[in-house]
Amino acid sequence: MMDVRYCPGCGTPTVKREDGGRPRDTCPACGWVHYSEMAIGVGALIIRDEQVLLVERSIPPVGRWTLPSGWIEQDENLAMAVVREVKEETDLDCTPVGIVCIRNMPRPGRNETYVCFLCEVSPEAQPRADGVESAQARFVSPADFNALDVSVFTRFLVEEYLRDRPGPLPASRSFNRFDLYPDAAIFAAF
Numbered sequence: 001m002m003d004v005r006y007c008p009g010c011g012t013p014t015v016k017r018e019d020g021g022r023p024r025d026t027c028p029a030c031g032w033v034h035y036s037e038m039a040i041g042v043g044a045l046i047i048r049d050e051q052v053l054l055v056e057r058s059i060p061p062v063g064r065w066t067l068p069s070g071w072i073e074q075d076e077n078l079a080m081a082v083v084r085e086v087k088e089e090t091d092l093d094c095t096p097v098g099i100v101c102i103r104n105m106p107r108p109g110r111n112e113t114y115v116c117f118l119c120e121v122s123p124e125a126q127p128r129a130d131g132v133e134s135a136q137a138r139f140v141s142p143a144d145f146n147a148l149d150v151s152v153f154t155r156f157l158v159e160e161y162l163r164d165r166p167g168p169l170p171a172s173r174s175f176n177r178f179d180l181y182p183d184a185a186i187f188a189a190f
């Protein structure tokens, strides 16, 4: 884990302090503790007429075909992020139905989590690449994956999902009546 020399909250130089069995950078002024570096990405699995929406990346790894994906912003929840990323990379408006896969990879620099949503789009809307992050965006039959440089993980995810097409983990509706966190997106088995 990388050192954080200044508190990201108030700018005070940090000090090393034992916390939870490890020395951690902590802020003597406001109490902030550096637990870990994390990054959360989202992706969209969109199937229409037995074809899967893929994008050809214009950013590294260039030329690789993947599900529309990207990192979430500080001020958006997972569902908002996946809608934004699909719009940016394919120009399609999508509706997240639920979560079908979570991948977590602890790495020395940061702990990465990728959350893949099953999403729906209208029957007739045509995808269009943005030319910045995506060079092409189109629906591809899984039978044609071999003709493209499809990422190993995208291939794994699509093929495993299509085997049984399990119901996704949906957004929980039961929480709204408590009205505690109106900006929270909660995906639950209940």
Ligand SMILES: [Zn+2]
Pocket (backbone or CB within 6 Å): 007, 008, 009, 010, 011, 012, 027, 028, 029, 030, 031, 032
């Ligand atoms: Zn501080």
